Amino acid sequence: MSSSSSNRILITATVCIVLLVVFVLAYSPKPIDWSLSYSKYDTKPFGNKLLFELLPVAFDEDAVKTSHGTFDEFFSDFETEATNLIVINNEFSPDETDIDTLIELLNQGNNLFLSASSMPDTIRSLFKIDYQERYGAGDFFLDSISFNFSNRKLRTHLGYWYKKAISNNYFTSYDTLSTSVLGFNNLGKTNFIKVKYGLGHVFINLNPQAFTNYNLLIKDNYEYAFKCLSYLPNQATVWDEHYKYKYLVHNYESGGQRSILSFILDRTPLRIAWYVLLIGVLIFFLFGSARRQRAVPILKPNINSTVTFIETIGRLYYSRKNHMDIAKKRFSYLQEYIRTRYYINTSEMNDELYQQLADKSSIPIRAIKQLFELGNNLSNMQRISEEDLEQFNRRIDFFYEQCQ
Incomplete structure (x- = not known):
C-alpha cells in the first residue's frame, strides 16, 4: 500500500472520529439543570439568556453593555451620565467599595434596576426597606402566585400567574416619602417599588425568578418582565454579569479565583468547541494545513428589532x-x-x-x-x-x- 493511500485512510479515520465525538457530545441526553444562574449566557431554566437577547427591544442595541467586573472597576472607565444599571440575581451582596460606587451613580442621576430575593442589611438600610422572604417546601419555590402593577395602563385584569418556580417575597416596610409602589402580588402585598435616591431612582423587585428563561415562556409572563423594565428610560444600559449566583458560588469554592478553562468547561457549547479545537490542533500538527484565502467579512443588514421580537414570540406560541x-x-x-x-x-x-x-x-x-x-x-x-x-x-x- 502506498504512503498516499495510507495518509488518506488515516485522514478519513481521524475525521470520522472527530465527527463521532462531536455527535456524542452534542446529542447525548443531559438532565435539566435547575440550578440558579441568572446569567445571560445560560439557556437553563433559571438563566437570563432570553431576557438579555430581547433587551434591544426595550433599549437601543448599541446602548446595552455588559459588566463582568465590580461596579468600581467597570464605571471607572465608563461614561456614567444618563445610565441604567440592571442587576438580577438570587442574592445581591456588594462590598463597601461597590456600595459607594452605587451611591455615587445614583447621586449623579443614574438609575438602578435591582431584582433579588436576598439583600444584606447594608442595602436594606441604604434604601430604607425591609421585606419578607417566602418560599415553598424545602426552602424552594411556591406555585400559583400572581403579580400585577399599580399603574392602570400596565395592569391586567387577572395579573400574571406563575404555576411553579417562583418565590413570593414582599416588602414589609419602606419610606413612604421617597418610595412609590409599582407592583403587588395576588394577596395585595407590595413586591415592586421605586425609591428616589439623590438625583436617580432605584427600582427594586423581590422576585428575580420572574425574569428567567423558564417563566418568560409561560403564557404572557414575558410581558411582566418587560413592563417592569419599561420604567427605565431608553438610554445607555449596563447589564451586570459579575454578581451572578453561579459566579459567586464558584468564587467561594475556589477561594476567589476563577480560571478561564473552568469558565469554558462550565458551558456545553464552549466545552464542545474546546474539545473540537484540541482535536483540530492535533490534526493540524499531524498533516499540516493548506494555504487558504482570507475570509471576506459578511456585513449583516440592519434588523428591525420590533419585527424580530414579534417573530420570537410567535415562534414561542407555535412551538407549544x-x-x-x-x-x-x-x-x-x-x-x-x-x-x-x-x-x-x-x-x-x-x-x-x-x-x-x-x-x-x-x-x-x-x-x-x-x-x-x-x-x-x-x-x-x-x-x-x-x-x-x-x-x-x-x-x-x-x-x-x-x-x-
Whole structure:
C-alpha cells in the first residue's frame, strides 16, 4: 500500500472520529439543570439568556453593555451620565467599595434596576426597606402566585400567574416619602417599588425568578418582565454579569479565583468547541494545513428589532402547538384594528354593522360575515387543527390586503 493511500485512510479515520465525538457530545441526553444562574449566557431554566437577547427591544442595541467586573472597576472607565444599571440575581451582596460606587451613580442621576430575593442589611438600610422572604417546601419555590402593577395602563385584569418556580417575597416596610409602589402580588402585598435616591431612582423587585428563561415562556409572563423594565428610560444600559449566583458560588469554592478553562468547561457549547479545537490542533500538527484565502467579512443588514421580537414570540406560541390561542389572538387583534380604523363596535356585530364595514373596506359582505362567524365560533371550541388555523389566518390576511 502506498504512503498516499495510507495518509488518506488515516485522514478519513481521524475525521470520522472527530465527527463521532462531536455527535456524542452534542446529542447525548443531559438532565435539566435547575440550578440558579441568572446569567445571560445560560439557556437553563433559571438563566437570563432570553431576557438579555430581547433587551434591544426595550433599549437601543448599541446602548446595552455588559459588566463582568465590580461596579468600581467597570464605571471607572465608563461614561456614567444618563445610565441604567440592571442587576438580577438570587442574592445581591456588594462590598463597601461597590456600595459607594452605587451611591455615587445614583447621586449623579443614574438609575438602578435591582431584582433579588436576598439583600444584606447594608442595602436594606441604604434604601430604607425591609421585606419578607417566602418560599415553598424545602426552602424552594411556591406555585400559583400572581403579580400585577399599580399603574392602570400596565395592569391586567387577572395579573400574571406563575404555576411553579417562583418565590413570593414582599416588602414589609419602606419610606413612604421617597418610595412609590409599582407592583403587588395576588394577596395585595407590595413586591415592586421605586425609591428616589439623590438625583436617580432605584427600582427594586423581590422576585428575580420572574425574569428567567423558564417563566418568560409561560403564557404572557414575558410581558411582566418587560413592563417592569419599561420604567427605565431608553438610554445607555449596563447589564451586570459579575454578581451572578453561579459566579459567586464558584468564587467561594475556589477561594476567589476563577480560571478561564473552568469558565469554558462550565458551558456545553464552549466545552464542545474546546474539545473540537484540541482535536483540530492535533490534526493540524499531524498533516499540516493548506494555504487558504482570507475570509471576506459578511456585513449583516440592519434588523428591525420590533419585527424580530414579534417573530420570537410567535415562534414561542407555535412551538407549544397552541393553535386555538394563536387564532383567538389573531381575531382579537383584527377586531381592534377594525375599531380603531373604521370606528365600528365589533363586540356585537349585526347585518347593519356588517354592511357598514363592507362599504368602508370595499370587501364583500359575504366574506366579512364568514370571517366573523369563524372568529366567534372559537369561543365554543376546545381546540383547532393546524390546517384550520392556516385557513383562518389566510382569511384574516385577505382582509388586511384588501384594506390597504
